[in-house]
Amino acid sequence: MSAQNSSPSAEEARELLARAEGIGTTATNAAGWPAAMVFNSLAILGSMLMIGLHIVAHTGYGAPLLAVTVGIWAAINATTWPLMQRTTKTGFSRRFLTSMFGYMGLYVIALLVGVFVFPHGSLAYYIPAAAALAALGLAAAFRELRA
16 A cells, blocks of 8 residues: 555555455365365265165175274264364355255165165166265265365
């Protein structure tokens, strides 16, 4: 700012606006990470559960393996949330809810089809179901990061 008056010059105002816009962009990008982590975790967990459900249905002895695998991933996922607690509140939006409802809808459909149509397991079903859940979860994560 010039010493004669308290108002910035046009060039100084443009520079201040550019700096403020950069700070705003950085804050917005940081806020997207917790929401992206949710979808990344759902993509991995949903895929693991689809394959795990095939193991449980087909062999009958996979329930402990499924429980341990899900428990390990849930513990890893739970450790990331305290690290992002400050930005978590600003990252969840209508876009997040739309993606979450879409993912959960596909997950429920995949579970119901797997349980009722393939009660004894079918890799031909569970592998594509796992891939579809992983793809939707990762797409939602990237959508959150790009927004």
